Amino acid sequence: MTTSIILPTFKEKDSIPPMLRALDALNLPGLEIIVADDHSPDGTEAAALETAKTMRTPVRVEQNPGVRGLAPSVVHGFSKAIGEILVCMDADGQHRPEDLPGLLAEFDRDPALSMVIGSRHVPGGGFTEKWNLFRVMCSDGAAFAARLVLGITLKDPMSGFFAIRRDAFDRVKTCLSPEGFKIMLELAFLLSLTGRDKVLEHPITFAMRKQGESKLSGRVIVQYLAMLMRFARTKRSLRRRLAPPSR
Numbered sequence: 143m144t145t146s147i148i149l150p151t152f153k154e155k156d157s158i159p160p161m162l163r164a165l166d167a168l169n170l171p172g173l174e175i176i177v178a179d180d181h182s183p184d185g186t187e188a189a190a191l192e193t194a195k196t197m198r199t200p201v202r203v204e205q206n207p208g209v210r211g212l213a214p215s216v217v218h219g220f221s222k223a224i225g226e227i228l229v230c231m232d233a234d235g236q237h238r239p240e241d242l243p244g245l246l247a248e249f250d251r252d253p254a255l256s257m258v259i260g261s262r263h264v265p266g267g268g269f270t271e272k273w274n275l276f277r278v279m280c281s282d283g284a285a286f287a288a289r290l291v292l293g294i295t296l297k298d299p300m301s302g303f304f305a306i307r308r309d310a311f312d313r314v315k316t317c318l319s320p321e322g323f324k325i326m327l328e329l330a331f332l333l334s335l336t337g338r339d340k341v342l343e344h345p346i347t348f349a350m351r352k353q354g355e356s357k358l359s360g361r362v363i364v365q366y367l368a369m370l371m372r373f374a375r376t377k378r379s380l381r382r383r384l385a386p387p388s389r
Contacts, residue, residue: 143172143225143226143227143246143249143250144172144173144174144224144225144226144227145170145172145173145174145225145226145227145228145229145246145305146173146174146175146176146219146220146223146224146225146227146228146229147165147173147174147175147176147229147230147231147242148176148178148216148219148220148223148228148229148230148231149161149162149175149176149177149178149219149231149232149233150178150179150180150212150215150216150219150230150232150233151177151178151179151180151182151186151190151215151233152179152180152181152182152186152212152215153182153183153184153186154182154184154186154233154234155182155184155185155186155188155189156189157233157234157235158177158186158189158190158193158233159189159190159192159193160235161231161233161234161235161239162175162177162190162193162194162197162199162201163193163196163197164239164240165199165239165242166197166198166199167239168239168240168242168243169198170199170242170243170246172225173199173225174199174200174201174202174223174224174225175199175200175201175202176201176202176203176204176219176222176223177190177201177202177203177204177233178204178206178215178216178218178219179203179204179205179206179215180205180206180210180211180212180215181205181206181210187203187205190203191203202222204218204219204222206218212325213318213319213324213325213328216230216325217315217318217325220311220315223308225308226307226308227246227249227305227306227307227308228305228306228307228308228311229242229245229246229304229305230302230303230304230305230325230326231303232302232303235349235350236348236349236350237260237301237302237303237346237348237349238346238347238349241260241303241346241347244344244345244346245258245260245303245304245305245344245346246258246305248342248344249305249307252340252342254340255307255340255341255342256306256307256310256333256339256340256341257304257305257306257307257310257329257330257333257339257340257341257342258304258305258306258341258342258343258344259296259298259299259301259303259304259326259330259341259342259343259344260298260301260303260304260343260344260345260346261296261297261298261301261343261344261345261346262298262301262345262346262347262348263285263297263298263343264297264298264343264344264345265345266345267298267345267346267347267348268345268347268348269347269348269349270347270348270349270350271349271350280363281300284299284300284366285297285298285299285300287366287367287370288300288327288331288370291370291371291373291374292331292334292370292373292374292377293334293377294330294331294334296330296341296343297343298343299324299326299327299330300324300326300327301326301346301348302324302325302326303326303346304326304329304330306329310333310339311329313336313339313384314329314332314333314336314384317332317380317383317384318332319369319372324366324369328369328373331373332380332384335377335380335381335384335385336384336385336386337384337385337386338386
């Protein structure tokens with residue numbers, strides 16, 4: 143299988159070079175990397191392209207041409223990718239490259255899989271360092287709200303590290319919200335409505351951020367809750383759009 147890794151970035155000049163080198167060191171066959179940048183003002187694009195000169199893995203930088211934000215940047219990166227498997231990873235070091243081969247191997251083990259989610263909350267998953275109580279409460283609360291409002295069964299819908307088959311992404315991409323927010327949760331939710339797509343959680347170890355700062359804020363929490371309410375309101379109509387036609 144060919145694989146495209148999408149790294150959404152915003153002001154990641156210092157973190158993108160080591161992330162690219164670590165992914166290159168995996169020496170995975172059929173791999174390309176797309177840095178999906180959101181018009182970083184700090185020289186992220188230049189740092190990525192300079193690092194790429196020393197790598198075996200092909201690297202491209204795609205600037206987000208539409209609505210600003212992480213999810214739109216990821217979707218734009220997916221649209222430019224050539225891989226049969228599309229991967230999304232953070233570039234700040236929290237998503238460890240060494241966990242990627244395990245995610246990809248799940249598709250070989252089960253050809254029926256549409257999406258594999260890197261999960262911190264299944265056996266074998268976890269964290270490299272203990273989180274503070276506030277961060278744990280925010281993460282656990284967000285996951286509980288997603289399960290309660292959307293009816294999904296994922297143990298870790300908030301990790302942000304995932305791989306999806308291109309054909310599965312193509313089936314649901316027209317139902318994605320234009321502004322987007324939590325792209326992994328949105329894709330998993332849409333796939334749960336099709337009646338034919340299988341999503342699996344694979345254990346990962348979540349690392350501490352090596353560069354940059356958390357984007358968690360009161361505004362982000364409000365955006366997240368608004369997204370859940372929007373999904374809840376449109377769930378029935380989305381299911382009608384996505385379910386295979388009855389025979």
